[in-house]
Amino acid sequence: MQSYLPIAEVSVSIFLLLGLGTTVGILSGMFGVGGGFILTPLLFMIGIPPGVAVGTQGNLIVASSFSGMLAHLRRKTVDFRMGLVLLAGGLVGSAVGVRLFHLLTALGQVDLVIKLAYVLLLGIIGALMLVEALVALKRRKDKNYKPAKRKHHSWVHGWPIKMRFRTSKLYISAIPPFGIGIMVGILSAIMGVGGGFLMLPAMIYILGMPTKVVVGTSLFQITFMSAFTTVLQAVENQTVDLVLAFILLIGGVIGAQIGTRIGEKIKADTLRILLAAMVLGIAIKLAFGLVLMPSELFSIAF
Amino acid sequence: MLRILVAIFLLASPALAQTAQPQGPTAGPITSPATGPATAPTTAPAAGKAGAGAGTDHTPARETVVAGLSQNRISITANFDGTGILIFGAVKRTSPPPTGPLDVIIAVSGPERAVTVRKKERIAGIWVNRDSRKVSSAPTFYAIASTGPLSRILSKSEDMRYKITIPRMVEEAAAADGLSNLDEFATAVIRIRKDNGLYVQRDKAVKLSDETLFDTQIALPAALVEGDYKARIFLLREGKVLDAYTRTIAVRKVGMERWIYNLAHERPLIYGLLSLAIAIFAGWLASTVFRLLRIS
Numbered sequence: 217m218q219s220y221l222p223i224a225e226v227s228v229s230i231f232l233l234l235g236l237g238t239t240v241g242i243l244s245g246m247f248g249v250g251g252g253f254i255l256t257p258l259l260f261m262i263g264i265p266p267g268v269a270v271g272t273q274g275n276l277i278v279a280s281s282f283s284g285m286l287a288h289l290r291r292k293t294v295d296f297r298m299g300l301v302l303l304a305g306g307l308v309g310s311a312v313g314v315r316l317f318h319l320l321t322a323l324g325q326v327d328l329v330i331k332l333a334y335v336l337l338l339g340i341i342g343a344l345m346l347v348e349a350l351v352a353l354k355r356r357k358d359k360n361y362k363p364a365k366r367k368h369h370s371w372v373h374g375w376p377i378k379m380r381f382r383t384s385k386l387y388i389s390a391i392p393p394f395g396i397g398i399m400v401g402i403l404s405a406i407m408g409v410g411g412g413f414l415m416l417p418a419m420i421y422i423l424g425m426p427t428k429v430v431v432g433t434s435l436f437q438i439t440f441m442s443a444f445t446t447v448l449q450a451v452e453n454q455t456v457d458l459v460l461a462f463i464l465l466i467g468g469v470i471g472a473q474i475g476t477r478i479g480e481k482i483k484a485d486t487l488r489i490l491l492a493a494m495v496l497g498i499a500i501k502l503a504f505g506l507v508l509m510p511s512e513l514f515s516i517a518f
Numbered sequence: 519m520l521r522i523l524v525a526i527f528l529l530a531s532p533a534l535a536q537t538a539q540p541q542g543p544t545a546g547p548i549t550s551p552a553t554g555p556a557t558a559p560t561t562a563p564a565a566g567k568a569g570a571g572a573g574t575d576h577t578p579a580r581e582t583v584v585a586g587l588s589q590n591r592i593s594i595t596a597n598f599d600g601t602g603i604l605i606f607g608a609v610k611r612t613s614p615p616p617t618g619p620l621d622v623i624i625a626v627s628g629p630e631r632a633v634t635v636r637k638k639e640r641i642a643g644i645w646v647n648r649d650s651r652k653v654s655s656a657p658t659f660y661a662i663a664s665t666g667p668l669s670r671i672l673s674k675s676e677d678m679r680y681k682i683t684i685p686r687m688v689e690e691a692a693a694a695d696g697l698s699n700l701d702e703f704a705t706a707v708i709r710i711r712k713d714n715g716l717y718v719q720r721d722k723a724v725k726l727s728d729e730t731l732f733d734t735q736i737a738l739p740a741a742l743v744e745g746d747y748k749a750r751i752f753l754l755r756e757g758k759v760l761d762a763y764t765r766t767i768a769v770r771k772v773g774m775e776r777w778i779y780n781l782a783h784e785r786p787l788i789y790g791l792l793s794l795a796i797a798i799f800a801g802w803l804a805s806t807v808f809r810l811l812r813i814s
Binding site for chain 2: 217218219220222223225226227275276278279280281282283284286287324325327328332443446447448449450451454456458459461462465469472473506507508509510512513514515516517
């Protein structure tokens with residue numbers, strides 16, 4: 217059964233979209249990631265125009281991160297102050313990113329920039345995750361290993377404009393979280409991702425936040441930032457497709473619940489290695505696409 | 519208005535009543551513009567031009583087209599999956615047909631839009647869009663069906679005049695932008711759109727019986743661009759166009775598709791907020807429903 221998407225102006229099989237939504241939902245449920253970085257390239261592949269894929273993705277991220285945030289609010293694992301500083305940066309970054317997206321589309325380089333960004337980020341993060349997961353696996357076998365004490369003061373903490381973040385038990389400069397927010401905001405607008413995969417490591421390793429509050433706080437930031445990005449994309453570029461979002465949403469919601477159950481049954485270490493392998497795999501696939509000679513050298517756009 | 523004019527003309531023309539005319543379900547047959555100035559207001563500007571062109575070279579036995587479409591309005595609904603239109607008609611004569619084969623070409627073209635064509639080049643190991651050309655108007659859709667191979671039934675000069683074949687159609691637009699005939703950018707537009715099924719050429723797809731009745735089926739793909747589509751019917755003998763006839767097909771989004779599209783473009787802020795509301799509601803619903811499922 218086909219469905220005509222009013223904004224994308226293409227007709228796509230409903231079952232294909234439901235299948236995509238469910239698959240990405242399962243993965244995001246299993247690994248606790250948003251799944252935007254998998255879904256956006258897949259949407260490109262089935263012929264959704266890049267602008268619409270990225271614009272609509274923001275709307276999906278609102279749904280999934282809002283539902284995740286509710287669970288963390290109940291458990292009180294959200295650092296609102298930190299979340300607001302990250303969000304302030306995120307809004308600035310998102311506004312810059314939406315404009316940048318518009319500009320790159322006009323220049324005809326949006327595909328290239330998106331793909332390069334994916335290859336670089338996914339490549340680096342995938343490799344780091346794989347190394348860490350393998351090291352952790354090795355440590356588990358070594359019984360004499362004692363975890364090193366977490367450093368409470370990294371070099372960025374001493375910057376000016378200090379703020380006290382009670383929930384995170386930190387007294388640090390507001391500049392690093394604001395900067396991280398900007399980075400994530402730009403990426404979310406250009407790549408159609410929530411940015412959790414970038415923000416989580418930054419919060420742990422750069423800001424030194426306790427792992428307990430990291431996920432809830434990042435979901436808080438992502439929910440509001442994606443909401444802002446969606447409205448901005450709708451107003452500036454008219455690239456949010458309600459019908460596309462709705463069909464993907466149904467698949468995603470169901471998939472996420474299935475994925476969570478699968479995730480509970482697999483060992484955490486195995487899960488991390490699997491996720492790292494998947495992230496690296498996508499990066500390598502995209503990298504090949506950039507390097508190999510395309511079968512059609514020309515492309516047309518309105 | 520259009521129908522009334524047609525009716526008046528049909529009543530006033532006794533010659534027409536004698537010719538065999540198939541009746542369309544929605545669009546009744548309309549005589550071609552070349553038969554007289556009375557029908558001029560009923561046809562599109564291009565048809566008027568084409569008709570006048572055909573009218574200048576008077577052949578002893580005048581042959582003109584009478585045609586209809588199975589639908590002259592296509593609605594894009596939520597489950598739109600492409601459609602087909604049946605184009606049929608007859609040849610009207612005032613004297614017995616001359617010898618030699620009669621040919622019919624039917625071309626359906628979508629609204630014209632400017633396209634940017636980009637060419638990739640290898641820079642530092644990766645393929646990057648480098649050169650680009652703007653073609654200021656190329657049809658978003660073009661289907662051409664004929665009774666025989668176009669190279670045989672249509673002369674080059676007539677193709678130049680009426681812009682019938684696909685390369686001609688795009689060349690015209692490309693030439694206006696200062697691109698040469700065999701420009702790789704212009705041919706890329708044709709190649710890519712052919713690969714995507716947007717430009718279609720089918721020789722021998724028009725059935726012609728007794729040199730009088732003809733019909734063909736044109737398939738319109740699912741990825742249709744909104745706008746006014748033009749169906750042109752050409753009658754040919756020995757490569758020369760005897761008569762040309764044009765009808766418009768209105769392709770429009772309707773219902774929910776129309777509503778969403780209008781809202782997104784006319785009230786983007788409300789549309790954006792509506793999308794958010796739906797997303798937040800879905801997120802809340804999912805969280806609540808599955809929490810309840812887990813507890814029980």
